Amino acid sequence: MSSVCNIIVAMAAPTLKPVTTRSALLTLLLGAEVARLSTRELVAGASIVGFAEPTVRVALSRMAAAGDVVRDADGGYRLSDRLVARQRRQEEAAHPSLRDWDGTWELVAVTTAGRTASERADLRATLSELRLAELREGLWTRPANLDLTWPGVVAEVCERFTGAAPAADPAGLAARLWDLDAWAAAARRLLDATATDDPVLRFTACATSGRHLLADPVLPAALLPADWPGDALRASHVAYKQWVVDMRRSLTDAAG
Missing domain, CATH: 3.30.70.2650 (Alpha-Beta Plaits)
Known part of the structure; x- marks a missing residue:
């Protein structure tokens, strides 16, 4: 057996790190329904988890300098090509x-x-x-x-x-190739986190679940343990992303 299983195990144990301004903005852009968001939209979205406008503007300048985002002539921002590829992989993970x-x-x-x-x-x-x-x-x-x-x-x-x-034994082979129990346990922790009333914890869990879904092998049901949480995590991730989009629109409109 190669070291790939160890890589999968490492990917299948996400931790809920504190939300930084950069991670909040990337989560907004990665989950956006359009390719570009204005500064006003990003400020409104980041306010969901408590980031003030000056902090957001400084973070956007630093992200542009680092090549995470590209600023257009109208002052809006889009993801760099590198992160567009990541966005595509996350979309495919959410909708295999x-x-x-x-x-x-x-x-x-x-x-x-x-x-x-x-x-x-x-x-x-x-x-x-x-x-x-x-x-x-x-x-x-x-x-x-x-x-x-x-x-x-x-x-x-x-x-x-x-x-x-x-x-x-195909099911036994699948269990050897992928640490399904570890992935499922981490997914259930993320589902619990998204069910809380804490907006920062929910936002962080959404960002983390996007990365965690990349490590889901998306196996046929016949090869999976009982009560596999893959579909539930995908549904939760997609629903929360849409809620963030709706909240961002509402806050943007309210800000005028």
């Missing part, structure tokens, strides 16, 4: 493209040698983002229940197959 599962698995074998350490690391990250896990060195797999868009690099350096489960 599923297909009926017939029991088959995706198998991806790395067949090209001589790549640099950086190239190998990038490929591992790409395969992990596709929710594959490494069965053994150079051989990645997952149930074929997702409509995956395969990046060009996978075709360049790998061979892909679809076939029977690479083990006699």
Whole structure:
């Protein structure tokens, strides 16, 4: 078994760190229904968790200087290309493209040698983002229940197959490849946090759940433990994001 399981475990144990102005603004932009928010909209949204306008303006200037956001000529802000890619991954995590599962698995074998350490690391990250896990060195797999868009690099350096489960006990294999109990326990903690009346805790839980959903392997129900909280966390995350959007609009309108 490779170190990928350890990576998944680490990703599956989110902690609710205090909300910073930067994280609040990124959460607003990542969850926005449009590509760009005005400074007024960002000030209104950040006020949900208690950040004052001067603090927001300073944070936006620093974020623009750091390349997190791009300021347009009208004074609005949009995410940098790097964070747009993150936004897309989070949207896909919240709305995975599923297909009926017939029991088959995706198998991806790395067949090209001589790549640099950086190239190998990038490929591992790409395969992990596709929710594959490494069965053994150079051989990645997952149930074929997702409509995956395969990046060009996978075709360049790998061979892909679809076939029977690479083990006699598919559910047992899934449990070995992904620490499902750890992911589920963390998801339930996030669901509890989003059910509180504390606006800062709820906001933080929403931001954290977006990252946590990236580590959900999105397995077929037949391979999951009972009472799997994946769908509940996705629904909670989407509902809270919409509430933030509605609150931001309301506060923006009230501010004139």
